[in-house]
Amino acid sequence: MEKQAGLAQLMTDPGFLLSRVGAAVRAGFKDVLAGWGIRPQQYLILLILDARGGASQQELCTAARIDSGNMVELLDGLEALRYAHRARDPRDRRRYVVTITSPGRAALAELRQAVGEYNERVLSPLSGREQRQLAATLGKLFATTAEGHGR
Numbered sequence: 001m002e003k004q005a006g007l008a009q010l011m012t013d014p015g016f017l018l019s020r021v022g023a024a025v026r027a028g029f030k031d032v033l034a035g036w037g038i039r040p041q042q043y044l045i046l047l048i049l050d051a052r053g054g055a056s057q058q059e060l061c062t063a064a065r066i067d068s069g070n071m072v073e074l075l076d077g078l079e080a081l082r083y084a085h086r087a088r089d090p091r092d093r094r095r096y097v098v099t100i101t102s103p104g105r106a107a108l109a110e111l112r113q114a115v116g117e118y119n120e121r122v123l124s125p126l127s128g129r130e131q132r133q134l135a136a137t138l139g140k141l142f143a144t145t146a147e148g149h150g151r
Helices: 002-010 014-034 040-052 057-064 068-080 102-123 128-143
Strands: 084-089 092-100
Touching: 014 040, 014 102, 040 057, 040 068, 040 084, 040 092, 040 102, 057 068, 057 092, 068 084, 092 102
Parallel strands: none
Antiparallel strands: 084 092
16 A cells, blocks of 8 residues: 555656656657767757857857767767768867758758657647647756756
């Protein structure tokens, strides 16, 4: 009887539920991106490059909140897929400028579509109003995290 009460309590515990739902959504999101050979942080980098038209590696680190050591590896992967290109900044040879390539833009368009379809599947149990409310609530919570602070 006590075990049942403990399990029932977990099903009303927001931290537990967010943790479990988050793990399932993260795994599914990674699976979607894997179809294009990229990871979530690389998807973020492509979104930033598409919005900005290009950025220095340091600007990408700041915008994506990714350590510079990790950024090099992530960009190496995007370059290997021909989704991004790094070149010396002609105005400052110490800097590298990263741009999204035509194949990167094409892949990003497909990725946006696939991610949108994935989000629709994940959120399908919720009404449109509930989906908007969830997004607003999650945005509030994210803003309180170390990663979301200052965004």
